Amino acid sequence: MDILRYVLRFVIYTKKEICNILKLLKIDMNKKFESQRLRSQSIKLCHSLEKGLSLKEPRPGFGINKVEQVLSNLEVYIDGNYNMDDNAIEIIQGVLQEYIEFQKINGFNINKIIDRYKNIFSQNESSDIDKAGGVLEISDINITNEEKEALFKVINTRHSLRDYTDEEITMEEIDEAVGMALKAPSACNRQPTRVYVIDKAYSKDLVEFLDGSGGFENYANKYLIVTSDISAFGLQEKNQWIVSTGIFVGYLSITLHAKGIGACIVERNLESTTKNKKFACKFGIPDEEQIICAISIGKYPSKFNVPLSKRYNTNYILRKII
Numbered sequence: 001m002d003i004l005r006y007v008l009r010f011v012i013y014t015k016k017e018i019c020n021i022l023k024l025l026k027i028d029m030n031k032k033f034e035s036q037r038l039r040s041q042s043i044k045l046c047h048s049l050e051k052g053l054s055l056k057e058p059r060p061g062f063g064i065n066k067v068e069q070v071l072s073n074l075e076v077y078i079d080g081n082y083n084m085d086d087n088a089i090e091i092i093q094g095v096l097q098e099y100i101e102f103q104k105i106n107g108f109n110i111n112k113i114i115d116r117y118k119n120i121f122s123q124n125e126s127s128d129i130d131k132a133g134g135v136l137e138i139s140d141i142n143i144t145n146e147e148k149e150a151l152f153k154v155i156n157t158r159h160s161l162r163d164y165t166d167e168e169i170t171m172e173e174i175d176e177a178v179g180m181a182l183k184a185p186s187a188c189n190r191q192p193t194r195v196y197v198i199d200k201a202y203s204k205d206l207v208e209f210l211d212g213s214g215g216f217e218n219y220a221n222k223y224l225i226v227t228s229d230i231s232a233f234g235l236q237e238k239n240q241w242i243v244s245t246g247i248f249v250g251y252l253s254i255t256l257h258a259k260g261i262g263a264c265i266v267e268r269n270l271e272s273t274t275k276n277k278k279f280a281c282k283f284g285i286p287d288e289e290q291i292i293c294a295i296s297i298g299k300y301p302s303k304f305n306v307p308l309s310k311r312y313n314t315n316y317i318l319r320k321i322i
Helices: 002-029 031-053 064-079 087-105 111-120 145-157 171-181 200-209 240-258 274-282
Strands: 193-199 222-229 261-267 289-299
Touching (some): 031 087, 064 087, 145 240, 193 200, 200 274
Antiparallel strands (some): 261 289
16 A cells, blocks of 8 residues: 555646646746746856956956857847837946956957847947946955844844734735845846735635645735746746745745834745636636745734744854865
């Protein structure tokens, strides 16, 4: 019986994996998602250029093939009549602008690249007022004891909260917390995370979606549904979108707490279940986005209880390889 049970689990798991791969292939091949793919691929290549520019001694002429691929992507993007005012295009332009300047300063001939760049961005003149890409020079980082203690206090006082007041949380508060959380590392700066703010007025739908999470669903002021854009990744990177968005969620839990907003991360099945599809359809979450988790949020009461959730000692976690 044990063998039969394991075989059945393997068959079910394999079927789900095949469905996930087919979904990724469908998105990867679908013309509908071409603009997202072109932007994400270009952002990935541009981040590689940024890493090259940040080296101690960048080599003149490095990254030519990557720049040519970015320009080719942009030419296809323009032919598709896609939005050139997109935030990603601003970042791409900023990186290319700094890359070109570096090569010119170092006397490397990239006239053909400059001509293509000017042709692409003839209607989009970039400004140095708000630097969008390239290298940021940082010097003499000195975290004071007061700053360190403040950070440690924020981290040490954060708990998963399931008891909230009736006080309203504003979009401005959420916007600031999300803005700070965007500092989280992201695979090649592709930033696949999307956050949907859902009001407590939709508590019935949320309770159904979060069934089994503990019975506190009705008490939250709002819910954040955190998704990841699958179209930002290729098949060879299957499931990497979960990693990038998972890191973002960790940062967000801290920045929400810093804003005085209690939160509880509610994990959900990461497969395209019937429940997930129904919920995504209800709230207009597109096919190329996978729901990673939900986060209930609300203001802190003056007193509340939380699970102790004692953490392991570092000697249980930390491994030294000699």
